[in-house]
Structures are given as structure tokens and as C-alpha cells.
Amino acid sequence: MEQTLAIKIERLQGQLTELGAVNRAPDGSCRRVALTDADAMGRDLVRSWMRDLGLTIHIDRIGNVIGIRGGQSEGRPVMTGSHVDTVATGGLYDGAYGVLAGLEAIRVLNEVGLKTQRPLAVAFFTNEEGVRFQPDMMGSLVYAGGLSVEEALATKAEDGSVLRDELSRIGYAGTMPCGEIQPHAYVELHIEQGPVLHTAGEALAAVDFLQGISWQKVTITGVSNHAGTTPMRLRHDAGYCAGQIAAFVRALATRMGGAQVGTVGSIQLQPNLVNVIARKAIVTIDLRNTNDGLLAEAEREVRVFLADLARTEGVTIESVRTAQSPSVAFDVHIIETIERSAKRLGYKSIRRMTSGAGHDAQMLARICPTAMIFVPSVDGVSHNPREFTEPVHLAIGANVLLQTLVELANE
């Protein structure tokens, strides 16, 4: 029976484009940073589509939105979903694809009148990107019990705004306790956001593993002084330290090799003037590895380096951890269900791969059997307006998701 089900790619693409048009920049960037007005507009749009499909919509206290399609029985739902917030200059597909493909799957089932045994749920989780408020993947983390809702609501942004207020302001401070709807299983469809599938010319992967992530914000306090009159040996230059950190993180990741990556994506200097030695620098460090032991070793090396740098340069260096999540092994049964679904659609043997990015699925994995499906990103580009996935791959991923959901909901 399930083999005959097929999503309609034009509808999925249409909704991706319509959602992406919300507050889109002239350069094509999607700009729906979590808990901004643009995020609210995106959420409202997706919620209206959930309503059109006849889903029962729940909003929990952290603003996660869950649309339920009833099953023949009243058990735990099989859940899919992702997020609809973006980074400040994001692309069309990151997050939105998983949510809208879930809705397209429901749409197909509605059209053929197929009622699964278990209910189906499509969710979008609050603040996956962690741009304004940290940690990232916050909504799903709270959903899975990894962070108390009170703590999450009290989070402050750089601009001083409090998450609780922003959530109320945009109209998404729901009343349902977080995690009240316990999924039977969770499957998330996402673009790879890396080059592996595109480079290999493959259409699809089952994600069996997700690397550990460590973020820290490092504040260096030196002494501001005149750039022309201060001898090199008498400097306490926070800007130089920032530069050394960026250089060290690259060298560390390269030296460790394997799955280790490291990024200094943000540097802010004060007073940030051509002829003034910087008094202060704030630098972020993003470290990831599939091996939690190696990730901890990378963190330790950074710690030693920062201590040495503080001593050598006569500056003070403070580091605050802004996010940390260990690596996650996904559920074998869900992975095999994805592989069977792919096989029914003609993909005999699909790659099992590790995700380099964090995803809401890693949080859901704490409370139910979970796995992910990846489709290629052209040139591996993501978090960028040039993010692109071929429509044929979008369709394949959505069809495998549909098959997987139906099989899990009928088991």
C-alpha cells in the first residue's frame, strides 16, 4: 500500500519559498532569528498550514508548536519536525525543510484518507539556532527535560531582553507543560549542511550518529593604549589575543584531525579603532567531535592555551560555556526503518553517516527512539543565502520520511 504514496514536490517547494519570503533580505538571506517579529510571522504561517491540514495544535510553555493528526488508536504519536527559526543570514532549507516535508506527508495521507494506527505529530521547536538566546536547540532541550522551562524562560539576550518577554510578545507563550506529549518515535528530515552527500553524488543518508558540540564565549581584558607610542613588549593587547585564539583553534583542529572541527566565528574588539590597542575582546569558540573524549581533550587544550596566553600577554581571560552537548548515537530500529523505506523507493543501499551539525533530534533522542534522514546540500553550503538542495533530492527525502512515518505509526 505505502509504495503508492507520493508527495507533491511543487507544494513542498511552494511552502518553502513562501516561508522563506518572510523578512527575506535583498541578497536572498532568510532572517527569522528566534523570537523576533520575523520568527513570529514564520510561525504564524506554518501554524496556519497546520490548521489547513486539520491538525490539533498545541503550544507548550517554551513555545514549541506541535500539530497532531489522530490515529486509529490513542497511543503515543510518531513525531517528525525540526525548527523554523534561522541564523541572521540563513538559507531556505535549514529547519524549514523538515517541518514542511512533515506537513506535506500529512497532506498526502489526508488526500488518500489513510489513517495510521498511532497518531502522527509534526513539531517545530523554539530557538534551534541559538543566535540571540543560548543555548541553541533550546526548545527541544527543554522538551526532553534537559533544561528547566523556568531557566530557559529567564535566558537573557546580549541586548538585555529576556526570553520570557519575547515569547509573550510574539504570542507563543503556550500553556502546555513541555514534553507532555511523549513520542513513540521521532524522525527528523534535514539537509546535510555539509559536503559529503553532494561530493559523493548520493541522494540520501540515514543519520546514525551526531557529534558532540562545545561552545564558549571568551572575554579578554587587556589595556587600551596608543598604537604608535607603546613599545611592543609593554602591550597587553586584547585584539592580538583574539587573533591568537582564532589561529590556535584552527591549528588545534587541524592537528587533531579526524572528526575534530573548530571555529572562531565571532570577534568583537573594544574600542575597535585603527590606532588604539584593544582593551577588550570577546571571542566565541565552537568545537565539535564525534568522540566525546577527544572533544573534552580539545576543550582542555583550549583551556591550557588561554591560561598561557593570559600569562604571556599580561591580560585576564575568562571563558563561559554557552552550549555543550555530548555526541548522540541514534536508534538502530529507526535507522533500519529509514533504510527499508528508502529501499521500497528504489534506493538499495544508503549511506549511514554522522551529523556535524546539532539538531533537535539529538534532544528528542533522550526521550524516545530517534534517527534522522539527510539529503545533499549543494557544495555543502549552509547558514548562507546560497544554501541549496536540488528539488529531486527534496522530493526523495520527503518521500522516505512519509514512508518511515507510516511504517512506524503502524507498527
Added chain:
Amino acid sequence: MEQTLAIKIERLQGQLTELGAVNRAPDGSCRRVALTDADAMGRDLVRSWMRDLGLTIHIDRIGNVIGIRGGQSEGRPVMTGSHVDTVATGGLYDGAYGVLAGLEAIRVLNEVGLKTQRPLAVAFFTNEEGVRFQPDMMGSLVYAGGLSVEEALATKAEDGSVLRDELSRIGYAGTMPCGEIQPHAYVELHIEQGPVLHTAGEALAAVDFLQGISWQKVTITGVSNHAGTTPMRLRHDAGYCAGQIAAFVRALATRMGGAQVGTVGSIQLQPNLVNVIARKAIVTIDLRNTNDGLLAEAEREVRVFLADLARTEGVTIESVRTAQSPSVAFDVHIIETIERSAKRLGYKSIRRMTSGAGHDAQMLARICPTAMIFVPSVDGVSHNPREFTEPVHLAIGANVLLQTLVELANE
């Protein structure tokens, strides 16, 4: 006769404090960036003091303000002065001290009724710091014919504002052609802004040399991408390049040694997010040396490094020179006059030293005999609210300036 003349330090300190109070920050920073409202308020205040002293005030087309005290004859005036703009977080003394000490000298001469042979002039030059509009030392550069007034007026700030409009807006678009008043000589009194005099425990120096300065703004364009999924070897990371440049500039200056200094004071990344590889970085480089050949060699090394970095990292790097001034040897006759003045006040032998900072005096040196007087900066701190010079040193410097002006105006 001149030995009996003496400035009153309370008056000089009072005016330094009053000017410094304009738009002062809670942390004590003076914030009178050139051509802002705060700069206008500072200018208005100093102009009112010039009026109180009976000076004839001229404003030229680039906004330089020159107050003239008539002499017994009508020849070229002996000029002193400096600037009243500050960096974004500046101190009380940089620039302001030279201008207000000049006014205090005039005040003493008015009180004793001493009329010099030549007229005396006290000037403050527009935009010495070069924070919003580049190049720095702009007003004196135009005054000395090193930059056309039209070109200077057309200068654009980062925020898109045009210097001509800002100058009109703050009411300082004068009508006098720049450089119309040709000085007989120029003497500038300034705090050292470095640690030499303070460390040596000396009260005074004659400045005989000023190091060459080279500024460039470097723009690195890489590829924005996901920090977790992009393998290290596939990155084109503008943030990493910014860090490498900061590290290289320090290493270069340290390796060259001698008088070479180098600073990366400003770094701006885009999109500047923890989990996104930076697409773009804008980095400033400030290089200085007393030896123009070595400074050119430092510039050449930076050029080679940037070309290598662009090739290695697969990014494009463009560099624009935002300021460049060769080293300047000051006039021996003026230096000796300063030394004689110091000797009359009991300072038998004062140090001759090189200035590490740029000063308006280096521009005036193009059109008349010029030298400078330095007093100590405590701990060498400058461009910082902690900038401080002991009142006793402020008084000594101002008295030597007074003596020097009188001797030059009577020769």
C-alpha cells in the same frame, strides 16, 4: 624679562577639566570624535575662550580655527596649537593640552601687557584623530597643502555621512582659504602618550623627530558556512584570516625590533556568529617606524603575507591605504630655542626624543620651521580615560611653551 613670566596652572587645569566634561562618559572617557555634536560643543567652548582673550578668530574651509594676537609688527605669526577632537574613548590631555596651554600663554602675556614683535597664533586643527573620517591629521594636512580641501570635504565616513555636510552641520565650514596664514614658526606642546619620560623620571623633552606612519584597511572575503559540518580543509574562513593577520603583525614588529611597532586595533566579522564561518572580515593595520625604509619593508612584508594568506585560504584580500606619512625631522633652530627656554627655567639638559604618535606638527613642518615639546604621560597611557599627566609637568611644559613662543616672536 621672560624669566618672570609664569602660567597659572589652576587656570589651565580648570579649562582642561571643563573641555573634558563635554560629553564625558561615566567611566571618564572623553568622547569628542571629530565633526560630531560633542566636537562642536568642545570647539564652541574653546572659541569662546579665544574671544575672551581678545584674539581675532579665523575659521578656514576645512574647519581649522586660528586665533591671532597682534604683534608690534604685521609679519607672519608664531603659531602654536594642536587639536580638540578625541578618539571614541579618549583622555583629558591628548590635543587639548597643547591648545589650552597656548591660550594660557596668551593670557599671561595679556596680563603683563607684553606685546611681541610678531603676532602670536593659537590654532586647533580639524580631525586629528581620524576616527570617523580618514586620513587622520586631516585639518593640518590640508592646511599644509598635502591634501586638497575639495578632496578632504568629500571624505565619507563608514556610516555614509560626508565630511562637508558634517562640517556645515556643526557650524564650522569657514570661508578662509586653508593655509592662508603662513606661520613664521610652529611649536606644539603635547603629552608624550608613551612611557619614555615617565619611566626615566624626566619632566620634559624637545621632540626632534617623528616616526613614519602607515595605515591600511584590509578586507578579506571568504565563504560563509556551517561551523559544524564544514571540514577544516574545505574552509575559506575570513575570521581565521583576520586572526592570522593580527598574529602576523605582532610577530613582524617583534622580529624587526628597533622602532618598529604594529597594531591590529579593529576587526569586524560578518555575520559574526558563533556557529557560522565568517564570510567577511575587515581588519585595520597600523605600522610605524622612525626609518622610512624599514617602514616600507614592513609594508612589503605585510603585502607578501596577505598574498600568501589569500592563496592558502582560498579567499580574496583587498587592502586600501587609509593613511601614510613619512617620518619627519623637526627644525634644529626651534629645537634649540625650546632647549634654551627650558634652561632659563632651570632644566639644564633636556632629552631630545622621537615621537611615536602622529601630530599636527608633522604637517606644519612642511610649510614652516617646526618642533614639539613633550611632557610625561603617567605609565605611558593614552587614548584611554586613564590618560594622566602630573599638574607639575603640565605647568613646566606650558611655561617652556610660553618662553619659546616669546623668544621666537621677538627674534
